[in-house]
Amino acid sequence: MPIDATQPYDESNIFARILRGELPSETVYEDDYALAFNDIRPAAPTHVLVIPRGPYVSWDDFSERASDAEIAGFVRAVGKVARDKGLVPPGYRLLANVGADSGQEVPHLHVHVFGGKPLGPMLAR
Ligand code: 5GP
16 A cells, blocks of 8 residues: 655664564675665566655655765665675666555655666556
C-alpha cells in the first residue's frame, strides 16, 4: 500500500528493522552513511536498494533535514554501488519513489539501482 510521504518517520518500517539487524538482507555495500542490499523481488538482473542510515521517510524529507555529510555520503554510496556492480558501462537506472502517486511502499528513503540488461522506456506511456 503506497505511503503518505509527509508522515513522521516510523521506526518499525522494514528497512529500519534491516538497519538494526532485526531482519536479514543480502548486503552489497555499507559505510557510515548508507546500507545497500539486494531487493527481495528483483525487477532487473541487478536490483539493489541503497538507503541512508538516518531516519528519513523519502527523498523530500532527506533533502530537507539531512546534514550535508549525510547527503554527500549517501550520494557517493549510490555511485559506488553502481561502479562496484560493473554498471557504469553498460549503464543503469536510479529510481526513488516519493509518496502515494509514485507507489512508494516502504517509508524509509531508498534509491533503486537497476541494471544488467537494457531497461526499456523510463515510464509506460
Ligand atoms: P518502493 O515501492 O517503496 O519504491 O520499493 C520498495 C522495494 O522494497 C520493493 O522493490 C520491494 O521488493 C522491496 N522490499 C520490500 N520488503 C523487502 C525486504 O524485506 N527485503 C528486501 N531486500 N527488499 C524488500
